[in-house]
Amino acid sequence: MSEPTAAAADPALGPLRHRRDLQSLAYLLLQPALMLWQWRHGIALPAYLAMLFLAVGVSVIHHNHAHLPLWRKRALNRATDLWITALQGHPTCVFHPAHNRNHHRHRHGPGDLARTWRFGDHNHLLGWALHPLQAAAVLYPAILRWLAALRRRAPGAFRWCLLQYALWLVSWLAALAIDPFKALALVILPQLFGLHWLLGANYLQHAHADDGARYGYARNFGGWVNPLLFNIGLHTAHHEHGRAHWSRLPELHRRYxxxxxxxxxxxxxxxxxxxxxxxxPILPRHRSRSLRARGAAPAFKEN
Incomplete structure (x- = not known):
């Protein structure tokens, strides 16, 4: 194998951890730009659809940033936390208890609070539509317990989380006070759409998968979803290498x-x-069937 080039050996670009995250920064800037343009000039269907897509993109960036921060400097990562909080409509800090400590630790197994089969071992449209609500209902008590423990053991980190919650709520209240209709149409609904996709992606990636098989806990997708949404479809490689930059997932996917x-x-x-x-639901030959052995224990060990 040939020696890596200098660019491959050091993919950083200044303080940016990886030069491929120029795409992430473009999404983080373009999404609010489209919102502000429509706030001023009125809703335009192409711009609104693009904004909805970028709201999904922000959710994926939120996920990626929680695993591996975008920057090599703490101050820039803190600023990005606040920027994503404002764009996502939810604090970035909750990813740690809800996703990193829960979903990645248990890999959709019995210990995963939001495992899809907890709400019925199914894989259909209604299950996908309801999963974000069901997941939020079981995850938020765990998040609140984590915040309470954080308040006792790390007051500074707890205050940082409170600042994110305050930013989220103040941004919504300010937008509603200026123009309730525009706030709902251009701020709140796109953010809820992105959050629904963020939690609903868990259903697409894991429903009817087999958490008892070593590499059977996740579904993987090829195609355009990967270049457009930061290789989010290559889910097994991501689980196996949670701290790997998203640009490395295609090569890692080939291993598995x-x-x-x-x-x-x-x-x-x-x-x-x-x-x-x-x-x-209409044509039985297309109906999903579970790969999971009922009652089987996971074959892997927790991280």
Whole structure:
């Protein structure tokens, strides 16, 4: 194998941890720019649809930043935490108890509070639509317990989380005070759309997967979802290397592909959603069937 080039050896760009995150920064700037433009000039369907897509993109960036911060400087990461909080409509700090300490530790197994089969071992459109609400209902008590413990053992970190909550709530209240209709249409609904996708992606990636198999706990997607949304479809590699930068996931995915059940390797997200969630209830041959052995214990150890 040839020696890596200097650019490959050091992918950073100034304080930015990886030069590929110029795409992340573009999304983080373009989404509010479209919101402000429509706030001033009125809602335009192409711009609104682009803003909804970017709201999903912000959710993925939120996820990636929680695993591996965008910057090599703490002050810039703190500023990005606040920027994502304002754009996402929810504090970035909750990713640690809800996702890193829960979902990644238990890999959709019995210890995962928001495992999809906790709410029924199904894989259909209604299950996907309800999963974010069900997941939030079981995750938020754990988040509140974590915050209470944080207040006792790390008051400074607790105050940082409170600042994020305050920023989120003040931003909503300020927008509503200026113009309630525009606030709902251009700020709150797109943020809720992004949050629904963030939690609903868990359902797409794990429903009817097999948490008892070593590499069977996640579904993987190819296609355009990966270049557009930071390789979010390559989920097994991400679970196995939670601190790897998202740009490395295609090469890491190739290591695991042969060990993953072919039924968990989808050529594209849109085709999977159409076949499984839309056509499945109508045409039995497209209906999803669980790969999980009921009552089986996970075959892996916790991180």
């Amino acid at each position: 592909r042969a060990a993953i059940d072919p039924r968990l390797l989808e050529p594209g997200l849109a085709g999977y959603v159409l076949r499984t969630l839309v056509l499945g």
